[in-house]
Amino acid sequence: xxxxxxxxxxxxxxxxxxxxxxxxxxxxxxxxxxxxxxxxxxxxxxxxxxxxxxxxxxxxxxxxxxxxxxxxxxxxxxxxxxxxxxxxxxxxxxxxxxxxxxxxxxxxxxxxxxxx
Numbered sequence: 001x002x003x004x005x006x007x008x009x010x011x012x013x014x015x016x017x018x019x020x021x022x023x024x025x026x027x028x029x030x031x032x033x034x035x036x037x038x039x040x041x042x043x044x045x046x047x048x049x050x051x052x053x054x055x056x057x058x059x060x061x062x063x064x065x066x067x068x069x070x071x072x073x074x075x076x077x078x079x080x081x082x083x084x085x086x087x088x089x090x091x092x093x094x095x096x097x098x099x100x101x102x103x104x105x106x107x108x109x110x111x112x113x114x115x116x
Contacts, residue, residue, distance in 0.1 A: 003058065011046055012054035014039035021061075021075045031079060032057050033096035056100035060091050063107050 006017050014028045021028070029039045032053040038044040045051075057078070065074040082088040083106060091103045 003062070006054075006058050012051055012058060014045065014054065017054065017058065020071055022072060023075075028054075031092055053095070056095050057092075060095060060100065060103050060107070063104060 005020055006012055008016055014025050018025045018028045025039050026036065029036055032039075032050075034050055034053055035044075038047065038050040061071060061074045061078050064077060065071050068074045068077060078091045080090055080092075082090055083094070083103070085106070086094060086102070089097075094100070094103050
């Protein structure tokens with residue numbers, strides 16, 4: 001899917017992400033490891049940390065969406081599937097702890113046929 005569907009006025013918009021993934025803004029905040037102010041207040045939404053976390057989450061979901069056939073299934077995988085080689089942590093847990101690059105590298109390795 002296009003990143004445009006998640007963006008409003010040049011920023012990743014928690015409301016649009018929630019709508020696309022058929023969830024709530026509160027759930028998006030929890031999934032991204034953010035407080036409610038970060039996803040409700042304009043200055044919170046525009047902060048570097050909020051935008052980075054939302055971007056990383058959307059990047060990972062978009063990367064695996066073709067594998068699962070829908071953004072909803074990719075989101076479910078993101079939140080709950082333990083990744084081999086990461087002590088049973090899910091992509092969500094890794095992204096929340098600042099390891100989005102590791103998740104993206106893992107996905108690329110799996111796509112290339114390298115089993116992690």
